[in-house]
Amino acid sequence: xxxxxxxxxxxxxxxxxxxxxxxxxxxxxxxxxxxxxxxxxxxxxxxxxxxxxxxxxxxxxxxxxxxxxxxxxxxxxxxxxxxxxxxxxxxxxxxxxxxxxxxxxxxxxxxxxxxxxxxxxxxxxxxxxxxxxxxxxxxxxxxxxxxxxxxxxxxxxxxxxxxxxxxxxxxxxxxxxxxxxxxxxxxxxxxxxxxxxxxxxxxxxxxxxxxxxxxxxxxxxxxxxxxxxxxxxxxxxxxxxxxxxxxxxxxxxxxxxxxxxxxxxxxxxxxxxxxxxxxxxxxxxxxxxxxxxxxxxxxxxxxxxxxxxxxxxxxxxxx
Amino acid sequence: xxxxxxxxxxxxxxxxxxxxxxxxxxxxxxxxxxxxxxxxxxxxxxxxxxxxxxxxxxxxxxxxxxxxxxxxxxxxxxxxxxxxxxxxxxxxxxxxxxxxxxxxxxxxxxxxxxxxxxxxxxxxxxxxxxxxxxxxxxxxxxxxxxxxxxxxxxxxxxxxxxxxxxxxxxxxxxxxxxxxxxxxxxxxxxxxxxxxxxxxxxxxxxxxxxxxxxxxxxxxxxxxxxxxxxxxxxxxxxxxxxxxxxxxxxxxxxxxxxxxxxxxxxxxxxxxxxxxxxxxxxxxxxxxxxxxxxxxxxxxxxxxxxxxxxxxxxxxxxxxxxxxxxxxxxxxxxxxxxxxxxxxxxxxxxxxxxxxxxxxxxxxxxxxxxxxxxxxxxxxxxxxxxxxxxxxxxxxxxxxxxxxxxxxxxxxxxxxxxxxxxxxxxxxxxxxxxxxxxxxxxxxxxxxxx
Numbered sequence: 001x002x003x004x005x006x007x008x009x010x011x012x013x014x015x016x017x018x019x020x021x022x023x024x025x026x027x028x029x030x031x032x033x034x035x036x037x038x039x040x041x042x043x044x045x046x047x048x049x050x051x052x053x054x055x056x057x058x059x060x061x062x063x064x065x066x067x068x069x070x071x072x073x074x075x076x077x078x079x080x081x082x083x084x085x086x087x088x089x090x091x092x093x094x095x096x097x098x099x100x101x102x103x104x105x106x107x108x109x110x111x112x113x114x115x116x117x118x119x120x121x122x123x124x125x126x127x128x129x130x131x132x133x134x135x136x137x138x139x140x141x142x143x144x145x146x147x148x149x150x151x152x153x154x155x156x157x158x159x160x161x162x163x164x165x166x167x168x169x170x171x172x173x174x175x176x177x178x179x180x181x182x183x184x185x186x187x188x189x190x191x192x193x194x195x196x197x198x199x200x201x202x203x204x205x206x207x208x209x210x211x212x213x214x215x216x217x218x219x220x221x222x223x224x225x226x227x228x229x230x231x232x233x234x235x236x237x238x239x240x241x242x243x244x245x246x247x248x249x250x251x252x253x254x255x256x257x258x259x260x261x262x263x264x265x266x267x268x269x270x271x272x273x274x275x276x277x278x279x280x281x282x283x284x285x286x287x288x289x290x291x292x293x294x295x296x297x298x299x300x301x302x303x304x305x306x307x308x309x310x311x312x313x314x315x316x317x318x319x
Numbered sequence: 320x321x322x323x324x325x326x327x328x329x330x331x332x333x334x335x336x337x338x339x340x341x342x343x344x345x346x347x348x349x350x351x352x353x354x355x356x357x358x359x360x361x362x363x364x365x366x367x368x369x370x371x372x373x374x375x376x377x378x379x380x381x382x383x384x385x386x387x388x389x390x391x392x393x394x395x396x397x398x399x400x401x402x403x404x405x406x407x408x409x410x411x412x413x414x415x416x417x418x419x420x421x422x423x424x425x426x427x428x429x430x431x432x433x434x435x436x437x438x439x440x441x442x443x444x445x446x447x448x449x450x451x452x453x454x455x456x457x458x459x460x461x462x463x464x465x466x467x468x469x470x471x472x473x474x475x476x477x478x479x480x481x482x483x484x485x486x487x488x489x490x491x492x493x494x495x496x497x498x499x500x501x502x503x504x505x506x507x508x509x510x511x512x513x514x515x516x517x518x519x520x521x522x523x524x525x526x527x528x529x530x531x532x533x534x535x536x537x538x539x540x541x542x543x544x545x546x547x548x549x550x551x552x553x554x555x556x557x558x559x560x561x562x563x564x565x566x567x568x569x570x571x572x573x574x575x576x577x578x579x580x581x582x583x584x585x586x587x588x589x590x591x592x593x594x595x596x597x598x599x600x601x602x603x604x605x606x607x608x609x610x611x612x613x614x615x616x617x618x619x620x621x622x623x624x625x626x627x628x629x630x631x632x633x634x635x636x637x638x639x640x641x642x643x644x645x646x647x648x649x650x651x652x653x654x655x656x657x658x659x660x661x662x663x664x665x666x667x668x669x670x671x672x673x674x675x676x677x678x679x680x681x682x683x684x685x686x687x688x689x690x691x692x693x694x695x696x697x698x699x700x701x702x703x704x705x706x707x708x709x710x711x712x713x714x715x716x717x718x719x720x721x722x723x724x725x726x727x728x729x730x731x732x733x734x735x736x737x738x739x740x741x742x743x744x745x746x747x748x749x750x751x752x753x754x755x756x757x758x759x760x761x762x763x764x765x766x767x768x769x
Contacts, residue, residue: 223748234746
């Protein structure tokens with residue numbers, strides 16, 4: 001007890017004060033030990049009790065410790081880290097719970113950067129788990145599994161999303177998709193080119209370039225070269241087919257509206273990529289890695305007061 | 320078929336006639352004042368400029384190949400490399416036009432192209448025609464079809480009047496050039512007009528002639544006669560005038576005169592129009608050498624000219640002597656025994672777009688609807704309806720392959736490999752011009768060789 005208790009202070013004060021002959025005083029001070037001593041407190045379970053976000057720090061610390069232990073086990077088995085000459089094994093696509101659910105779990109409203117850090121840690125654990133699976137170290141894998149369990153999105157939600165209402169091929173074999181870029185929007189229907197079937201065999205018998213399958217592309221009822229005057233806009237539209245090696249495999253009918261030529265080209269390209277992902281399951285990864293399935297969110301920046309344009313400033317005058 | 324009456328410019332040029340009968344009226348109405356001022360020597364000479372020394376020495380004109388004109392001073396990137404050797408290409412001779420050569424790139428024979436250069440070559444084809452390696456083109460199905468049609472005429476069919484129609488970039492001008500080259504090598508008498516817009520864009524002097532009630536273009540007539548003589552001298556020497564002709568200055572050219580001699584008289588601009596009339600009329604009537612009149616930018620024959628009467632009334636194309644001469648042949652007002660008039664519409668002349676009259680007469684696809692209330696010009700409509708339309712279609716795969724190879728060899732193609740080929744073909748939608756344009760402007764890099 002480093003601080004003097006109030007009872008001892010009182011005693012000191014009474015001792016130093018002049019004594020009055022108050023034999024008839026009826027005031028009875030209560031006993032010192034029952035009121036002034038603090039209630040007994042339990043020792044906090046974790047050191048992060050005194051931080052502002054105890055649950056968050058605890059969860060992060062447990063994840064980091066499980067990552068460290070898994071890495072140590074893999075290192076002992078000479079599995080981790082892999083030599084740089086070997087390609088890094090890509091783990092299967094992980095889907096973590098949403099940002100809001102994560103915030104609830106960790107007991108604090110996660111900001112973008114914080115959320116990103118958490119997800120990066122989860123992804124590291126996921127990669128280590130995949131590596132442990134490949135190495136056949138089931139115990140390490142199961143320990144990481146138990147650490148990651150509460151953070152993973154349940155499977156059935158993801159499966160349900162895949163077979164959603166708008167992402168089917170209809171009875172005529174057409175896939176429908178929408179795309180947007182800047183102020184433009186486009187709707188695209190894609191169907192398999194009837195001339196592009198089994199061409200590998202045909203080429204042998206009839207010789208090269210007898211009749212190559214050529215995609216017909218109509219934008220607003222005009223041929224591609226008539227609607228898009230610039231060759232680079234035409235290439236933008238055909239890029240999803242080009243990177244997947246499906247030039248000539250599908251015919252495209254697009255309706256584009258709004259914006260200008262390049263905006264409409266970008267919108268049609270996004271819609272073509274989405275329709276292609278509906279028609280074929282194997283091209284989604286290639287399109288995603290190219291960025292063809294990403295909606296380009298760049299929009300025209302607004303003009304600000306005191307400036308002639310969004311960023312341009314008036315000529316600075318010294319006085 | 321009733322012959323169309325000769326449209327007269329008399330009403331439109333009544334004031335012109337009155338003015339023209341003035342005593343000192345040997346000169347007509349000044350049109351292009353720059354032209355006449357230059358002729359009189361009034362234009363001030365440009366001050367002699369010091370020849371600027373430049374770092375870039377212009378490369379000498381390519382010795383090999385039949386192209387690379389010495390007068391071309393523009394330094395182009397393609398000229399920075401040695402001229403390509405196109406010896407393995409098919410030579411564009413009449414015997415090369417066989418079905419197995421469809422889709423093969425070919426080079427024009429040097430002599431034929433030089434002869435056609437006398438008439439002038441289309442400016443929009445100058446990228447290929449003036450490039451090192453020489454003028455080239457791809458043998459297409461339509462080339463063979465035109466050759467077959469010409470052979471049919473030569474072997475006895477009636478004279479034909481065709482118009483090449485098709486979308487922008489479909490290859491009509493190149494087809495016209497190929498046909499003129501084929502005809503020249505097959506012994507036809509060829510009159511090739513690469514820019515018919517020069518007839519009506521008021522770039523040559525004109526004067527009203529009361530005798531014919533038309534506006535004469537003497538300089539133009541003289542130029543055409545000179546070109547015709549220079550290219551077809553031998554054939555002209557073997558043809559004679561069927562009957563005597565009275566020229567404007569009072570002279571008479573007797574029947575039986577050698578056409579080459581008659582054409583030489585056309586050097587005098589005063590009589591040039593009458594001489595041209597007589598020569599073309601004589602060539603059209605004879606059947607020993609078939610006559611091919613190949614006219615590009617032919618929509619100008621059926622539209623309003625840029626000339627004006629002294630009353631500032633517009634002058635139509637059929638009021639001018641040169642277009643009228645060929646409209647007479649189209650309409651049948653002049654006999655045309657053996658030969659063909661092959662015209663081609665051009666989308667490359669923005670000053671002279673296709674009028675509703677032309678679109679209606681030839682059933683061309685239009686963006687603006689043609690209603691019964693759309694005003695149509697009667698004479699132009701009647702003339703245009705007499706032409707037989709030939710549609711020039713899009714590229715087939717074999718033709719596209721030939722064009723791709725041609726572009727690669729000439730060095731102005733950026734697309735490489737199968738992927739570049741198919742992507743450019745799909746982007747162009749089968750259009751020849753857009754395919755060639757896409758090849759040279761593609762921004763996609765070739766995939767790395769594995």
